[in-house]
Amino acid sequence: MKQSLTTEQIDAYRRDGYLFPLDVFASGHVDAIRAELEAARRSAADAGLEAEFPKLIRANAQYLMPFVYHVATAPQLLDRVESILGPDVLLWSAEFFIKAAHTDKIVSWHQDLTYWGLGETDDEVTAWLALSEVKVESGCMRFVPGSHHQKLLPHRDTFDDNNLLSRGQQVAVEVEEDQAVDVELHPGQLSLHHGRIFHASGPNQSDQDRIGLAFRFLTPAVKQQVSERDYAMQVRGIDAQQNWIHVAPPTRNFASSDLELYRRIREDQREALANGAAQEMHSAY
Ligand SMILES: O=C(O)CCC(=O)C(=O)O
Structure with a gap:
């Protein structure tokens, strides 16, 4: 049976710009996915890619590792995505966000669509899957409810080494942090978020690694506008x-x-990302 979202859940997503928690995988299945990640790390090392591995899994991981594609296409995950996007769905990117135990890695306040060359579309959704406990203490995401109703706003690059975003991008307006909701998830649970929602995450002060796998899904109506x-x-x-x-x-x-x-894909996409940087510099200063 299809595991579609209810009308109330879809309405909540459209109103707030996010939805969570959604149960997708049982804990045994999450253990198997984590084992696949470790196996992939070993394969990368065997191929002489040990140092590059963290970068290779930060974008487009679905092109390099079969298990990432299989997780992305699990019916119980895609049924939820289909409830938001409709029956025609593309997977654009799969991205691991890993914060090792007791590390200072953070993600600054940003709107995803600023950097991708895909415009301001409502036809994109991120499905973020927890592969560990994800708590405030371990640096869960935080969303500002309703912020996706705004347009894409100027961002500036901070180039903070502790930022998991490539250029430490940060939305250049005041964020109402006191309104933000903590996206705590158990392993195997999913959150959905809109591409214009203000979101961020803090450091991992817990004893366990915090591991998330974010999938960016689109409808075929979305176009690359820059590259x-x-x-x-x-x-x-x-x-x-x-x-x-x-x-x-x-x-x-x-x-x-x-x-x-x-x-080749990364090279072709670089234009969109670099162009985003130029626009941000232009609009932020
Ligand atoms: O995993 C995180 O802390 C941030 C992830 C994020 O910004 C995203 O998936 O859009």
Whole structure:
């Protein structure tokens, strides 16, 4: 049976810009996913990619590791995404956000869509899966309810080394932090968030690593507006618009042909990210 969201849940997502917690995987399944992550780390080391591994899993991990694609396409996860986006769904990126125990890594207040060249669209949703306990103490995400009703706002780059965002991007307006909601999740639970919601997360002061896997899903109506071309995997329905270069799932961890494609994709996407930087500099100063 389909595990669609209820009308109340969809209304809450549209009103608040987020929805959580949603039970997706049992704890045994989460253990298996974490074991796959460790196996992938070993495969990367065998391929001489040990140092690059943390960067390789921070964006587009679905192109390099079959288990990431399998998690993204689990019916109970995609049913929830389909409730928000409709029957035609593309997977644009899969990104691990890992904060080791007792580390200062944070994520500054930002709106996701600022950096991706995808415009201000409502046709994108992030499904963020907890692969560990995720508490305030371990640096859970925080959302400002209703902030997605605003447009994309100027951001500035802080280049803070402790920031998990590539340039330490930070929305350049006052954030009503006292209104923010803590997104605490148990392993196997999911949160959904809108691409314009203000969100951030603090350091991990707990004894355990905090591990999240964020999937960025789109409808085929979304277009890359900055880079000349962009890539996605079709995970449900059809793509009538053909705005995207479709990529097939990988068949083993870090195959050299997949790595080659991955590097080409990153290079092609760089234009959108760099362009975002130029616009932010322009609008923030
Ligand atoms: O995992 C985090 O702390 C932040 C994740 C995030 O910013 C996102 O998924 O958009």
